[in-house]
Amino acid sequence: MLFFSYFKDLVGREVTVELKNDLAIRGTLHSVDQYLNIKLENTRVVDQDKYPHMLSVRNCFIRGSVVRYVQLPPEEVDIELLHDATRREAR
Amino acid sequence: MAVGLRHFTARAGNGVGEPILDTDNGEELVHVQPSVSVAVGNRASESLGTLYITTRQVIWLSELDREKGYAVDFLSLSLHAVSRDPEAYPSPCIYTQIETEADEVEDESEDSDSECSEVLDLSKIREMRFIPSDANQLDTLFQVFCECAELNPEPIEEGEEEGHNWIFSADQLEDEAGAGDDVEWHFSQNPTNTIGHSNGHHDLASSVLELQINDQRFEDAEEMEQDADTGHHHQSQQ
Numbered sequence: 001m002l003f004f005s006y007f008k009d010l011v012g013r014e015v016t017v018e019l020k021n022d023l024a025i026r027g028t029l030h031s032v033d034q035y036l037n038i039k040l041e042n043t044r045v046v047d048q049d050k051y052p053h054m055l056s057v058r059n060c061f062i063r064g065s066v067v068r069y070v071q072l073p074p075e076e077v078d079i080e081l082l083h084d085a086t087r088r089e090a091r
Numbered sequence: 092m093a094v095g096l097r098h099f100t101a102r103a104g105n106g107v108g109e110p111i112l113d114t115d116n117g118e119e120l121v122h123v124q125p126s127v128s129v130a131v132g133n134r135a136s137e138s139l140g141t142l143y144i145t146t147r148q149v150i151w152l153s154e155l156d157r158e159k160g161y162a163v164d165f166l167s168l169s170l171h172a173v174s175r176d177p178e179a180y181p182s183p184c185i186y187t188q189i190e191t192e193a194d195e196v197e198d199e200s201e202d203s204d205s206e207c208s209e210v211l212d213l214s215k216i217r218e219m220r221f222i223p224s225d226a227n228q229l230d231t232l233f234q235v236f237c238e239c240a241e242l243n244p245e246p247i248e249e250g251e252e253e254g255h256n257w258i259f260s261a262d263q264l265e266d267e268a269g270a271g272d273d274v275e276w277h278f279s280q281n282p283t284n285t286i287g288h289s290n291g292h293h294d295l296a297s298s299v300l301e302l303q304i305n306d307q308r309f310e311d312a313e314e315m316e317q318d319a320d321t322g323h324h325h326q327s328q329q
Contacts, residue, residue, distance in 0.1 A: 019169060021190075035244040039237070043172070056179070057172035057186060061237050065245045066169040066190060 002089045006082070007032040007070070016046060016071040017062055023047070027060060036064035095191040096131070096213040099150050099162035108157065110143050110150045118147045122235045126224040127151065129161065130184070132216045142221055144235050146242050149187075151221070161213070163189055165243035171236045173229050174220070184222040185232050191215055 007029065016026045017038055024047055027040030043060045101111040112118040122144040129151045130136040137159075143150040149168070153159040167190045174186040191214060223229065 021169070021188075023188075025170075033241060035241070037241060056176050057174050059233055060170060060172040061233070061240060062170045063168060063240060 001034075002085055003036060004032060004034050006085075007036070007038075010072065010076060013073055013076055015040075015073070017067055018069040018071065019062070019066050020068045021066070025060065025062070030059070033064075036067065038062045038064065038067065038070070093164070094167050094214070096161055096163045096167075096189055096216045096219060098213060099152070099160035100158055102152065102157065102160070108152065110145075110152060110160070110162075112145055113147065118145050120145050121239055122232075124223055124228060124232060128182075128222040128224070130180075130220040130222065131161065131211065131213070132218055134211070136182075136220070136222055142223075142232075144232075144239055146239055149221075149236070149239075161219075163187075163219070165240045166245070167191075168236075168240060171233065171240070173233045175229075180220060182222045183226040183229055184220040185229065185236065187219045187221070187236075189217055189219060191217055 011029050011031060013029055014026065015029050016024055017040065018024045023045065025040065025043050026046050027043035030039040030041045032038050038061075040060045040062065042056075042058065044056045099110065102108040103111055109120070112120060120143060122142075124142040124144075127140055127142040128136040128138045129140060129142075137153065139154045140151050140160075141154065143152065148162050148164045150162040151160060169188040169190045171185055171187040173183070174180055175183045180186070221232065223232065
């Protein structure tokens with residue numbers, strides 16, 4: 001539940017989602033669900049070489065299971081808080 | 092359960108020719124959209140078909156060719172999006188990416204083959220577009236795709252939960268050597284509250300179990316207190 005709660009707090013922020021197939025998509029986090037499916041708005045592909053026809057799409061739904069990383073805006077991240085919360089979650 | 096795009100030809104014998112679904116296992120038809128073209132990979136669009144969205148998969152059946160149809164499980168759809176950028180594709184459409192088994196391998200041959208060959212290897216297709224003749228339907232279609240995708244989270248495999256040994260700190264390795272995995276992770280219900288393991292059928296909205304163990308082994312060892320980690324709580328006391 002930790003990351004679900006964490007991402008819910010990031011709704012409205014710019015994130016970059018990197019998929020397991022190396023595609024990176026940047027956009028505004030619209031919503032996230034318990035499976036960490038991610039909906040982005042105003043998305044654009046970070047590296048256009050691999051998927052040139054994708055370019056910019058308005059709304060995008062990304063399956064949670066294909067996400068490798070979610071890159072967060074550094075100013076939004078309280079590392080100590082996150083560290084603390086993950087340790088607690090683990091026990 | 093096949094990964095990727097596949098041919099679909101199972102139609103009901105009646106005049107409408109709706110796809111035959113796996114109703115015994117609970118598959119239901121959610122949305123039907125007639126007058127939809129489909130563009131598979133880099134190929135030109137194939138017109139005049141009907142899109143059937145079920146609780147498990149997306150099916151497109153050709154109206155012209157009763158033997159032609161495509162289907163892809165939601166489990167294989169990595170992403171879907173509303174594409175309105177004419178530079179990306181001339182017509183507004185639902186753009187989807189399909190996870191294939193060959194995803195690790197760069198398959199360049201798909202581009203050259205798809206132009207000339209009639210027999211298409213669907214399992215290598217990584218992109219697919221659904222182009223409704225009525226562009227106003229796009230938002231509805233996108234919504235239906237979202238709803239049905241949410242119905243298809245990753246299934247939990249049997250073996251995964253037992254060998255679930257997450258390491259959180261180097262200190263833990265000492266404990267694990269002696270204790271094994273007997274006491275730590277045995278919740279009475281399914282232990283789904285581990286980090287990163289949130290895909291599955293389990294209802295994460297239910298409360299997380301608080302593990303109460305009064306066991307000396309879980310007391311903080313002397314050396315751990317010297318770590319001076321901020322906010323290091325003694326949870327086992329609560």
